[in-house]
Amino acid sequence: MASQSDESETSAVGLSGQDLWDEVRIEPVEIALPGGVGLTLRAFRKSSELTPTEMDVEEEDPFDARERRAAEDDEEEVIVDEEFQALLAEGEVDQAVDEDAKAAADEPDPEDFEDEKEEDAAADEDVPMFLSHKGRLLAFKTPESLVSFIRSGAPHDLAQLDSWATLAEQVQSTDIDPQADDRYELDLVVENLRGGHDSWDLPLLITAGEVARDLGYALRLKPVILALSPGSPLDDLDESLRSTENGGMSGFFGRRRLKKIGAQQASLGWRSVIGKISAAVDWRD
Template identity: 60%
Template sequence: MCAQSHLHDSSHTEVSVARQSPNRPDADEPEIDADELEADELDEELDDDTPTAEGAAATGDRSLWTDTRIDPVEIALPSGVGLTLRAYRLSTTLTPTDIGEREEDLFESRARHAVPEDDEDTVIILDDDFPAEEDEDATEEIERRGKHERDEDEDAEADEEEDEEPAEDVPAFLTYKGQLLLFKNAESLVAFVRSGAPNDLAQLDTWDELRERIQPADVAASEEDSYELDLVVENLRGGHDSWDLHLLIDAGEVARDLAYALRLQPVLTALSPGSPLDDLDEALRSAAGGGLGAFRGRRRLKKIGAQQASIGWRTIIGKISAAVDWRD
């Protein structure tokens, strides 16, 4: 019995030593609970998802902008890159920015004096229904009735137009007294919004919610809301083969939005339907659209003078830059 007991003890000791052998990598490590490991990994994932200074661009969280229907916008101008805010609302719900204190627009003044007197709008009405010869009384009666009927028709048409034309969405930016407020960084933009300082977006129904919730981490413009106006003139000067279609198309879109919001009439006129720069925009869109339309668009682009286009855009960017109020 003693011998057998001794052999059993000896065998047990060898097994124990084998289990604690240093040749086994986890011999001295404590056992790890699977539930604890899973919890630790979950905590690490949550830490990684916590918004940082890089903000919404890293996390993809745009709930603030979706809820308030206001978006951060990044605009690059020759004088620098800045952040601002933009929203689209019905024109009937917005009060335009006040440009009463803005200096007289010299460009508009020069354009006004450049119009020859012979080019002033003149309306000539020709009425072939009038008889060639009539007595004076009959003529006066016809003219009186005709004027009365025309006035009634014009009033009716005006009323119909007011009833039929629905209000449309128009752009509004973070502006004040006819100037665009551009901020060098997200922190300064957030500080301005929270300060309650007067601005034209304060009239929006979601502005108070934005003031309460906005954080620097939220202020990250998406790719579609980033515009490089500083590259437009240089790109146009490079010639047709080097034109960046999407760069120029995006520039046209934001320039129209800014011109409307800032009430820059010369810019609106330069980009109005039928203007040379509007023709350029249509050709760019056709060329970028693909298919047969793209071929025709490229042919139309070849007929547009690069120098003329670059000069026109230089003027537009200059007008927009002059209406910017930079904030640090």
């Protein structure tokens, strides 16, 4: 049985390494960009638990646009209902039709409930958030500088997490060691694409797409979100890369689709995406 002094000593030391990151549900990330290699932090939480990053210059971003469209849809429903009531008052709508419409409106449709559940689940899915402030990613050249910032109490978006205080209290520079899956080489993407289909590095390009989507969402970078949105050329490239990586018949068809994607078009598209991300980085060293 551990003594009281042993327990207090363990509590003082706290967690370290991967145990610490697992406890706080935050992860160190390394992102290589044309301007350098930066260390930062990323977390995934339910969208309902997070307040999106503030923007210095409020352009039309996809989050506000989505809320505005929902409000417009609600307003349109109200207007239609008012027009219907006006026609009723003027006697232009048969009373029997009105009663049928009311009966149908009062009777709930099970499919509507299912659709609402699916929409609610999609709206409250896990979303990424980075160590950022006012739409800019905070990146550090060394573990020591990152830890110094974490302990500084300076404002940033991850401060809203309930586990942030634990991380700030216990993290050490030796803990800043991103896992292999959390290291991204965006600086190599354009050059790799220019080399042609036979030289494309599938894991490099696939992981680049993953972190670019995360950054686009978390930093509210509308051009990045649109460039990688479903149905876009870069999204088609991503799907083909993943199919090829999976192998088998899926890989066969994936390779065929890749051959139809122009290397120059892909490299230009990715160059624009990486340029937008690079412009949103705040180097703190």
